[in-house]
Amino acid sequence: MALVKQETSVTQAGTRRHAAARPIGLSIPSLVLLVLSFVSMMVSIYMIFIYAPTDAVEGNPQRIFYFHMPSAVIGLCAFGIIALGGIMYLWKKDERWDWLARAAAEVGVVFLTFTLLTGSIWGKTIWGTWWSWDARLTTTLILWFIYIGYIMLRGYMGHTFASARAGAVLAIIGVIDVPIVYESVNWWRTLHPQAVLPLGGAPQMPPQMLLTLAVSSLAFILLFSFLMVQVYHLQKMQTLAQRLRASLE
Amino acid sequence: MQGINYLIAAYAIVWAGLFAYLAFIMLRIRSTRTELVAVEELVREQQEKVGQNDYRKNE
Amino acid sequence: MFLTQTIAILWKDIRYELRSKQTWTGMGLFAIIVLVIFNFAFDLRVDTMAAVAPGALWVAFVFASILGLGRTIAAEREKGSLDRLLLCPVDRKAIYLAKLLGNMLFIGVVELIALPIFMILFNLPLQAGPLLLIVALGTMGIAAVGTLFSVMAAATQARELLLPILIFPLIVPVVIGSVRATSDLIAPVANDPPWLGLIAAFDVIFLSISMLAFEFVVEE
Numbered sequence: 001m002a003l004v005k006q007e008t009s010v011t012q013a014g015t016r017r018h019a020a021a022r023p024i025g026l027s028i029p030s031l032v033l034l035v036l037s038f039v040s041m042m043v044s045i046y047m048i049f050i051y052a053p054t055d056a057v058e059g060n061p062q063r064i065f066y067f068h069m070p071s072a073v074i075g076l077c078a079f080g081i082i083a084l085g086g087i088m089y090l091w092k093k094d095e096r097w098d099w100l101a102r103a104a105a106e107v108g109v110v111f112l113t114f115t116l117l118t119g120s121i122w123g124k125t126i127w128g129t130w131w132s133w134d135a136r137l138t139t140t141l142i143l144w145f146i147y148i149g150y151i152m153l154r155g156y157m158g159h160t161f162a163s164a165r166a167g168a169v170l171a172i173i174g175v176i177d178v179p180i181v182y183e184s185v186n187w188w189r190t191l192h193p194q195a196v197l198p199l200g201g202a203p204q205m206p207p208q209m210l211l212t213l214a215v216s217s218l219a220f221i222l223l224f225s226f227l228m229v230q231v232y233h234l235q236k237m238q239t240l241a242q243r244l245r246a247s248l249e
Numbered sequence: 250m251q252g253i254n255y256l257i258a259a260y261a262i263v264w265a266g267l268f269a270y271l272a273f274i275m276l277r278i279r280s281t282r283t284e285l286v287a288v289e290e291l292v293r294e295q296q297e298k299v300g301q302n303d304y305r306k307n308e
Numbered sequence: 309m310f311l312t313q314t315i316a317i318l319w320k321d322i323r324y325e326l327r328s329k330q331t332w333t334g335m336g337l338f339a340i341i342v343l344v345i346f347n348f349a350f351d352l353r354v355d356t357m358a359a360v361a362p363g364a365l366w367v368a369f370v371f372a373s374i375l376g377l378g379r380t381i382a383a384e385r386e387k388g389s390l391d392r393l394l395l396c397p398v399d400r401k402a403i404y405l406a407k408l409l410g411n412m413l414f415i416g417v418v419e420l421i422a423l424p425i426f427m428i429l430f431n432l433p434l435q436a437g438p439l440l441l442i443v444a445l446g447t448m449g450i451a452a453v454g455t456l457f458s459v460m461a462a463a464t465q466a467r468e469l470l471l472p473i474l475i476f477p478l479i480v481p482v483v484i485g486s487v488r489a490t491s492d493l494i495a496p497v498a499n500d501p502p503w504l505g506l507i508a509a510f511d512v513i514f515l516s517i518s519m520l521a522f523e524f525v526v527e528e
Contacts, residue, residue: 060253064255067260067263114262149477153461166463177514180510185484188488227271244285
């Protein structure tokens, strides 16, 4: 009984902190992140479409790159966060690491989906094909499926401790497997050499392009952080709600 | 501007997607918060009931 | 002590499986049907057969493996024997190893039956030794990851759906390696990467990790 009471007051405090900024429904740090991401996004859009020079070889479609690359890096790193959260959860048994992992999974898969979509469209303009089975694309697709598997598994298992442990194991195996997948696809593709894909981001970029990329990356990182904070709180509330509901029965 | 169609399509997809996802999150946060408040109420009611029983037992 | 536990659990599982012969025949027929379907799907003629054969073989084996993995763990959960086993102070790693070996044996028997039929259907008389090695190592890779995840997925409602979704992306290196290695047996290519080495490395890495991670999955 005392435990339940303790939990109630914790949740009350949590919701009160949120309710403090009730007019918009967001806490102060969240609001700051939102404003920062919005501003940096506006700046980066100006830079992408107007400031950055047009690529000599590819023309305007090359500008997709400024959205595509930050999404890709974030989508990849988010999986690392899931694995880190999993390892820390298994080690410290602190639920907050699991909330972090679940948040990273959700937001990460969104960014990775954008990576695949923008990459496909960009590919259509420069290679004439919507898809190619080279190592980078194929591994990204496989990673996307691992994300989906993780989200489905966590969805089916709910907000239990078993679910957190299972998720952690999946993430750890996934993070070790992905480099192996990349290498094996690489070996496989060297037998059937594809048209050499232009990296489109090689160090020979003029400084304006690099600056645009930097600003765009910053915007994406801020956006990612904002979304992470929201989903983290969502996971926390869902876990507490499920636990309280269970204690009723 | 040549090749602008694909460019705009790509950005439109990302922006629409981001807004849709943001809306999705906000909706879920709202519904979870409502559920949490409701469950807390139920727990409080149950605690009061038990407290009353204990009180009566002490009498 | 550890080995004794493993063998004991394995023996129990084997005796149980020997009683229910339907799964074996089902899996075997499934594998052969997949091979036959490939003939229709790709309109195989004598000249194209060798190119498609390795892929057909491994598609059949991967699907049959997933079937087998799903079936054994479903039966386990129904009987509740896994839960009872967990009550005993048995080393969790031994349980994993026993399950793994059981799965490999189970899938292996089906593969042994399917292989001669494969060689006949695709007109590919291959040397038994190297082929068996590839099949063994490849199956070990699939089973190493599969055993771990089948126990994980068994706790959920949609276990038959979830298991392939979890396993397929993770076993991509094994599939690529096995198909290429088999293909090399049929038509050796110069300067080919060490596919067998890749599969073997995969097996070692993921067998160890799965064995260690298993206890986190069954912890209550």
